[in-house]
Amino acid sequence: MGGEIIFMVPAVIGFAAMATIGGTLLLWLVWIAARRWGPPSSRAAPPRFPVGGTTAVLLAISLPVGCVRACPPVPQPESAKIVAAFEVPLTTAVERANFLTILKAEAAIGGLDVNIETAEEMDRWNEMGLELSKSIEATVYRSGDIRQSEARASDQHHLGHAWISFERGEDPSLARRFRERLMSRIVERWPGTLSVPVAQTGSLPHKKDLRRSDHGYEIDPSRLAGYICGTAPGNAPKSACD
Template sequence: MATLAILMVCVSCGVAPQPDSIRTVAAYEIPLPAKGERDELIRLLDRLAKSDGLHVDAATDEELRQTAEAIPEAKMTVHAAVWRGAGDEHSEAVIMDQADHLGQVWIMFSKGEDPLLAKRFRDKAVKEIFARWPATLALPIMPTGAIPLHRDLVRTENGYEVAHSAAARYTVEGDH
């Protein structure tokens, strides 16, 4: 799980091409400052995942602590993924915060190998997340499928937008 945590820290760092199935199609920031709320989110997602034949794997508090000790900038209070397949073949969603937005948990939904199943799960999850945590905000998704770094985001009443001062970092050649 620690290796996955380190990999996910890099999700918003670059613009490498992604297979279509792992392309992020929706992302949200959920304000979860308390451990109990983060645990509640994981339980909610686990319940929904099981109803669609998926499962959730979540880092333990000890795994999160060890990761933070080894790589302080990788500090997280939650790190989990929703998977399809017994061997974790296909991730449908990743749930995490990072050192620069602890307690502001991001959930990033992938297109999925089975887009209809992924959409069904995503729609149910988003509906329940917004019902339980109405202060949830949408995150922008760049043309590459990446989510901008937290420091490059500006909060608006409708979610986040990329700060004008950072927009050039997220422009793909040919975008105008």
């Protein structure tokens, strides 16, 4: 990152300098033209062009724009990419408690920790609006120097139907074993569990954009364009798939 900053600083300064000098020159030419050929009201302007004020304003605008241009988007690490997702019907408090018990037990076997949102924390979301309401929210992560998330379960945006998504993880083989063990128990306990597709963009689709298939959900063809990276109308930008 330090090496990237060394190259980014000159790029930002160079962009800001060119934008400021070019913008000041352009405004000066417009000011001269207005005084010579403009209406009488424009000729009553101050006798000297406000170079200092113009430069300060343009510099204040061009510096943040230069930062945006010079800073490339940070690609999502491979370990954080979602590789599988499922919908589990959890319509009662008892079912949610049973689900969390299984989740914590399998996480412990895999050397993982679980963070579960409290009822008070979820109530804050519920107060913001019905569409943000949720009755379960849990994150499974592997502790270490950097906390690595490996799974997330939530029924936000689809209350009563928890979506559990699994990430690739720093150690894909460990993450896969955890996923297979956990889903084996979940499907046994909730046979109505359905698979949820992972879009090409790496995100999970909105439930309204899905339709039932033989093995779970699939993205409705009429909604598919927004989940594909490309240049066709409605496609997500290619950067979304990097």
